[in-house]
Amino acid sequence: AQTVTQSQPEMSVQEAETVTLSCTYDTSENNYYLFWYKQPPSRQMILVIRQEAYKQQNATENRFSVNFQKAAKSFSLKISDSQLGDTAMYFCAFRSMFNAGNMLTFGGGTRLMVKP
Template structure:
């Protein structure tokens, strides 16, 4: 079974600084998707960034980027120029690509606090 591990229950960063959230996963599959989701205090979960395992290039979305290390099964999220609106729970998630298997496996989350 696939597992996703987020070893940092809480993180904090000064506004405008950079922070990296860690995620490791375990799978025997060679092809899969990885995601970072953000859950602000209002609770609506939204997608931050997605990485396809077959792509070697790390995904980026504005101030958000990932460091995808397939061999090490590591998928960290870097937030640059942190803003107050980045304060949230961040969840790392894994999904197989197989047809019909839609299941997302989530990590336990990292609560990010932004210090003004």
């Protein structure tokens, strides 16, 4: 079974600065998918960024980028130019390629507070 660990329960960052959220996972599989989801206070969870394990290039979506280290089983999220709207719970998630139901294994989450 896979496990996903987010070692930072809470973090804070000043507006306009950069912050990195950590995620490590454990799997014996070679091909899989990794995701970062964002859950703002009282709002629905949305996908921030995804990474296919077979791709060496790190995924980027505007201000959000990942540092995917496959050998180290690490998948960190970098948020550049932090905005107040980035305040949310962030969940790292793993999905096996061999999982017919496309089920996710979530990490415990990191609560990010962006301060003005």
